[in-house]
Amino acid sequence: MKELEELGLTRNEARVYSALLDLGSSKAGRTAKECGLDRSSAYNALNGLLAKGLASYAVIGRVKWFQAANPQQFRERAREQLALAEKIVPQLTEKFDAKKLESNMRLFKGRKGVKTVLEDVLRNARKNRMFGSEGQLGEEMPVFAKKFVARLEKKGVKVQSIVRKGRGIRNARHREVRCIPMERDSPVVTNIYRNKIAIIVWGREPEAILIENKKAALAYKDFFEFVWKHAEKDSTK
Template sequence: MKEDNKELLEVIRRCGLDESEAKVYLALLTLGNGTVHQVAKESGLNRTSSYAVIERLKRKGFISNIKKVGKIYLSPINPQRFLQIQKENYANLERHIDDLNYLFTIAQKSPGVRFYEGKEGLKTVLEMIIEEAEEISIYGDGDAFKHSIPGWSEYYSGKRAARNIKSRLLLRGTSDAIETVRKLRRNPSVKNKLSKIRVLPEGYNIVGGFDVYNEKVIFYSFSGNNTAVVVESAIISAMMLSIFNMLWDMAEVYDKTLLNH
């Protein structure tokens, strides 16, 4: 193929033809009209391949048959048609761009889910929370959390305080959790003012938990292999926050009775 035709070949390909189709069409433009044999020779394709490509181009409307002196020749459409097709495609895209943008927006709002496993996975999630959250609602088994990542309960609490993250913790009503709440009530430090803690009555057998902040929910499982599932969804986070708030209000009456003893 001539060097100056390579650029033309690329232009034609960008109009929706594959490489073989572009070569055959360009060969016909060069010839004006031609037989299958002439087209195959000019395009550099073998005769068998040329037949298949020619049939595809006929179906697409880019070449047609003409009869000369009782013989069938192939003829290309005017190249101006490519420009018309591109204009039609652009106009069609403009008509439907709002619909496409709507689908894109909906897809972006679909829940995104990520999984983390093991102690290091949990640490990654907790560090993410520290970096992103301004307020967080935490529900779960504090004792199970301490056993899953030894030493991280105090570290995590300190980091939240250092970042001025407001926290509400709703914990399983174990003796340790109850004692923690009592200590906080007796020591109204700046750190403790950022954290509000309530405990659930006996009967709430929690072995995991969930956190809600921004538009994310993180579900935890502390039994067996530690697992955290991060769900990014405005709808799901709003639903889980409603559940948390309901339990938070239920725990208030219990806490007032419990902590007065």
């Protein structure tokens, strides 16, 4: 049901939709019982599903019998939302750019926050200087990690990565690796690109800090290049 919530349903709507799939068609009272909801909450969820086009009902003997819509409707909703986003995002971007501060810092929470920041890397980076990765992205978000790397390669983004000596990370088509001695693993990964610094702090609930400041980014780049110049080329030793 968590996936249904990520598709835009409330928790109760997700529970009711799943119950309707199991029941086939059902009266509101039986649906509420199946979900473990009171009748009022079940009715609210049913009305929400009706408004979203994800449920329907037929009146038989003055009684409403509810039924879930075909799950393919989620794909149709996604297509409609994508079409709407394509239409309005350029207008919203103009407003955002017009009012955007020359220097700002934003904090993001959780895996969705990390994804938001890395999507910014994909949109804006021509070259990404990365420091401190211990492979956390692949461990914590394996599906997104594969897509992220594939999209970096497709866009031709060059990655320079400084890692802890002994990590065993080798060069790849899009990535050049150097290493430095470090006593212990680091939970912090820093990405430097364009005029931005993206810092990801991995933990039970990861956090991501996105800094947009030309002078700060230049200082980080200069420091990175200094360390890069003195780092070892083989990280497997």
